[in-house]
Amino acid sequence: MCLTCDIIAGKVVPAGGIIYQDDWIILHHCIDINIAGYLIVSPVRHVETYGDLHEAEIRKIGVLTKDITAILSEFNGVEKIYLASFGEETAHFHAHIFPRYKWIIDHHAQDVCLGNKIDGAKLLSICREKYKVEGQIMENDGIRDVVAKVRNRLRKKLGLQDKILQA
Numbered sequence: 618m619c620l621t622c623d624i625i626a627g628k629v630v631p632a633g634g635i636i637y638q639d640d641w642i643i644l645h646h647c648i649d650i651n652i653a654g655y656l657i658v659s660p661v662r663h664v665e666t667y668g669d670l671h672e673a674e675i676r677k678i679g680v681l682t683k684d685i686t687a688i689l690s691e692f693n694g695v696e697k698i699y700l701a702s703f704g705e706e707t708a709h710f711h712a713h714i715f716p717r718y719k720w721i722i723d724h725h726a727q728d729v730c731l732g733n734k735i736d737g738a739k740l741l742s743i744c745r746e747k748y749k750v751e752g753q754i755m756e757n758d759g760i761r762d763v764v765a766k767v768r769n770r771l772r773k774k775l776g777l778q779d780k781i782l783q784a
């Protein structure tokens with residue numbers, strides 16, 4: 618059992634649907650954290666470490682991540698994009714693309730700010746704990762709108778309309 622493999626097989630559908638998939642990689646919204654634009658990029662192949670990736674997968678993940686960070690950076694209130702990979706809950710290699718919104722700092726400044734420095738790892742950890750929800754709650758307008766916007770902007774960037782799956 619692997620959550621990412623289940624998503625690739627269509628057994629689990631992330632909120633808003635798959636944003637992008639080709640023969641190598643897949644991009645979708647985080648399955649259970651209710652923060653719009655928190656995306657996950659993974660190789661289609663089940664591998665468990667970055668070192669196991671083929672160069673083609675690394676290139677694909679790198680370029681897609683660059684495109685996605687550019688797209689998310691333009692969204693209202695997004696101040697920074699975090700990139701991270703842990704593999705503690707889901708072994709299938711995946712990278713977290715996390716938009717740090719101004720409202721997150723406004724709500725959690727006391728927990729994540731030390732003077733004028735922000736503890737990014739702690740912020741991500743707090744968000745993953747406080748905004749974790751069960752399946753259907755993720756299907757809300759905020760998530761669906763952002764997923765649709767990312768899909769449309771990525772489609773324009775890539776010019777590969779046939780390869781972008783609809784929700």
Ligand SMILES: [Zn+2]
Pocket residue numbers: 619620621622623662663664709
């Ligand atoms: Zn897998």
